[in-house]
Amino acid sequence: MVELTDLKDYLRIDADITEDDVLITSLGEAAVSYLEQTTGKAYNDESALMRMAVCQLVLLWYENRTPFTTKTNVNDLPNSLNAIIKHIALAQAYPSKEDAAT
Structure with a gap:
């Protein structure tokens, strides 16, 4: 998992x-899960x-937290x-996940 400090650096948050x-x-954990599943x-x-x-x-995901938008191709x-x-x-x-699990 990418450390919180690294994520905050990438997001440019002090x-x-x-x-x-x-x-x-939680976004970092979700991103790992998304990457593995995808x-x-x-x-x-x-x-x-x-x-x-x-x-x-x-x-x-951090910059696009609204549940809806009028922008096109936002997804x-x-x-x-x-x-x-x-x-x-x-x-x-x-x-693969299966190979890594064994």
Whole structure:
């Protein structure tokens, strides 16, 4: 799991501002779960791409917290994030969740 301090750095939130710490932590956990379920791969904190995908998901979800919007394509992931997720899903370098569990 990406540490709260790393997520706050990525979000450009000062360490002494703690009012959203619980939210940011839960978004980080949700991002790991989303990444694992979307790719079928086990999360590996050593992977720079997986960490980047989690940070980008947290940033996207943190900045877009409203339940509705008038913007178009707001539910689409950015192309750069889609590319990272697709790469992780297709690459043999990342073990599947089943392989990692054994």
